[in-house]
Amino acid sequence: MDFPMFHLDWLNNRMLIAGIATLHVIINHGLAVGFIPLVTWLEQKGLRRSGTNQITDLEWDEKVYKMMKVAFIITTTIGAMTGVGIWFSASLISPSSIGSLIRVFYWAWFTEWIVFVTEVILIMIYFLSWKKSNSSLRAKIRHIRFGWFLAIASWITMTIIVAILGFMMDPGNWNSNPNLINGFTNPLYLPQLAFRTPMAMLMAGVFGLLLATIFTKYGTKIRQDAVKSISKWIILWAPFTLFGAVWYYKAIPEGMTANMSTAVGTMDFAQYYGLLKYFIIGGVSLSVVIAVIGLFKAKVIRPYMVVLPVVFAFAFLGFFERVREFVRKPYVIGQYMYSNLLLExxxxxxxxxxxxxxxxxxxxxxxxxxxxxxxxxxxxxxxxxxxxxxxxxxxxxxxxxxxxxxxxxxxxxxxxxxxxxxxxxxxxxxxxxxxxxxxxxxxxxxxxxxxxxxxxxxxxxxxxxxxxxxxxxxxxxxxxxxxxxxxxx
Incomplete structure (x- = not known):
C-alpha cells in the first residue's frame, strides 16, 4: 500500500525471491555452516596423522585445503551475491514485510551483521593463511582455532536468521505483547534450528565426500582414510537430522501443514506431492547408504557414486525452503500481514x-x-x-x-x-x-x-x-x- 508495485509478469514476484533465497540457503548451509566445521575437523586430524618430524600430514593437509578452496570460492561469489540479492529482491517485491521484520528484529539483525562481518574476516584469514600456517606447530594450532571460531560465527548467524524465519511462520504471543524477546522465542524457533543445524552438517558431509574422492587417487590409503572419516561424520549427523525434521514438522501449525501439497509445487504440481515426499526421504537415505558403504568398503567409493546423494541432499533442502516460503500462506508474517502485504x-x-x-x-x-x-x-x-x-x-x-x-x-x-x-x-x-x-x-x-x-x-x-x-x-x-x-x- 505504501510502496510502488514492482512486478515481473513472466516469472512471478514471489518466485524471484524464492529462487534467490533457496540458492543462498543451500550454499550457506552446505558450504558454510556445515562445511567449515567439517574442514576444520579434517585439518585437525592432519595433526594426528603427522610423523615424528612433521607439523602435520602435508599430503592430507593439501587435500583438505583444496576442499576448503572450493567452498571459499563458491561462498564468496555466488553465496555473497545471492545474500545481497535477497535484500534487493525483498526490497523491491516485499518492502512492507521486510520493513516490519526490521522494526521487530532491529537489534537482532544488527548483531547478525556484526557477526557476519566477523565471519567474512575470519574466512579470509582462515583460507589465505592456510599455507603459511604450516610453518610451525604453534601457527597450525592457531590456524585451526580460527577455523573453529569461523564455524561458531557461521552458526551464530544461522541462529539469528532462523528466529526471523520462524517468526514469519508463527509469531506466537508477539501479537499480544510485541517485543524482541517474544519475537525471538516463537514456537518454531528451536524446532527449526534443531533441523537446520544437523541438516547443514549432513549436506556438508555428502559434498565433502564428493570432493574427497575427486581430490584423491583411487585405491590410495589417503582416499580410504578420508572417505571413512567423512562417512563417520555423515552417520553421526543423520539421526539428528531425522529427529529435527520430525520435531519441526510437528511444531508447524495445522493450518500450514494443510497447505503442504500446494506449497511444494503450486496447484500445477500438487498431484506430485506424494512423489516429492519420497524424493525428500531419499535425500537423507542415500546419504546414509553411501556413508555406510564408505565406512566399511571405503575402497569402492568413486566420485560418480556420490553425485546422486549430493543432488538429493541439496534438492531436499531446496524443497524444504520452497515449502517454508509458501506454506505460511495466506500470510507473509503469520497472523499479522497477508501475502499481499496488507495487514490483517x-x-x-x-x-x-x-x-x-x-x-x-x-x-x-x-x-x-x-x-x-x-x-x-x-x-x-x-x-x-x-x-x-x-x-x-x-x-x-x-x-x-x-x-x-x-x-x-x-x-x-x-x-x-x-x-x-x-x-x-x-x-x-x-x-x-x-x-x-x-x-x-x-x-x-x-x-x-x-x-x-x-x-x-x-x-x-x-x-x-x-x-x-x-x-x-x-x-x-x-x-x-x-x-x-x-x-x-
Missing amino acids: EDMVVYQQDGILKHATYTSVNEVTDDNKLEAGKNIFMLACSRCHTGQGVNSVVDVFERMYNNGQPLHVDMMTAYIPNMHFGRNYMPPFPGNEAEAEALAIYIRHLQDSGESIEGVQTEGVMINSDYTVKAVINKQNKTNDNEDDK
Whole structure:
C-alpha cells in the first residue's frame, strides 16, 4: 500500500525471491555452516596423522585445503551475491514485510551483521593463511582455532536468521505483547534450528565426500582414510537430522501443514506431492547408504557414486525452503500481514471502503462506470500481483480457466461472485481486500487479460501513479482544512 508495485509478469514476484533465497540457503548451509566445521575437523586430524618430524600430514593437509578452496570460492561469489540479492529482491517485491521484520528484529539483525562481518574476516584469514600456517606447530594450532571460531560465527548467524524465519511462520504471543524477546522465542524457533543445524552438517558431509574422492587417487590409503572419516561424520549427523525434521514438522501449525501439497509445487504440481515426499526421504537415505558403504568398503567409493546423494541432499533442502516460503500462506508474517502485504487488522476497512481509496500508488481512487478496466488493473496490482501474474507463472487467468472450463471465455459475473468468497474455498488465499464494485472491476480486468493475452507491467517500466488524494497538494489542503476547523472551534 505504501510502496510502488514492482512486478515481473513472466516469472512471478514471489518466485524471484524464492529462487534467490533457496540458492543462498543451500550454499550457506552446505558450504558454510556445515562445511567449515567439517574442514576444520579434517585439518585437525592432519595433526594426528603427522610423523615424528612433521607439523602435520602435508599430503592430507593439501587435500583438505583444496576442499576448503572450493567452498571459499563458491561462498564468496555466488553465496555473497545471492545474500545481497535477497535484500534487493525483498526490497523491491516485499518492502512492507521486510520493513516490519526490521522494526521487530532491529537489534537482532544488527548483531547478525556484526557477526557476519566477523565471519567474512575470519574466512579470509582462515583460507589465505592456510599455507603459511604450516610453518610451525604453534601457527597450525592457531590456524585451526580460527577455523573453529569461523564455524561458531557461521552458526551464530544461522541462529539469528532462523528466529526471523520462524517468526514469519508463527509469531506466537508477539501479537499480544510485541517485543524482541517474544519475537525471538516463537514456537518454531528451536524446532527449526534443531533441523537446520544437523541438516547443514549432513549436506556438508555428502559434498565433502564428493570432493574427497575427486581430490584423491583411487585405491590410495589417503582416499580410504578420508572417505571413512567423512562417512563417520555423515552417520553421526543423520539421526539428528531425522529427529529435527520430525520435531519441526510437528511444531508447524495445522493450518500450514494443510497447505503442504500446494506449497511444494503450486496447484500445477500438487498431484506430485506424494512423489516429492519420497524424493525428500531419499535425500537423507542415500546419504546414509553411501556413508555406510564408505565406512566399511571405503575402497569402492568413486566420485560418480556420490553425485546422486549430493543432488538429493541439496534438492531436499531446496524443497524444504520452497515449502517454508509458501506454506505460511495466506500470510507473509503469520497472523499479522497477508501475502499481499496488507495487514490483517486493516482488512475490515478495505472491504468496507474499498482498497483503492486507501492506496497511495494508484491511478484511480474509486470504481466508476468509465474506469472499471483501469480500476481492475490497479486492484490486481495491489491485491494479487505478489503471488499471481497475468500470463506468466501462476497466471490468474490460468487459475480461473482451470476452475471454469479450461480454454473457455471467463464469465465476469461468476468471478465477481467468487472473488469475495475465495478465501473460504482456498484458505491459502488472503481475503479479498475490496468492496463489491472492486470485485467486479477485478473480474472485468481478468477477462480482459484472457481476451487480450497482454502482459502486466510493473512500475519499473510503466512509471509511478499517485492517488490524487495523497498528492502533496491534496495532503496540504487537507491539513489546512483541519487547522481551519480547529481554529473555528
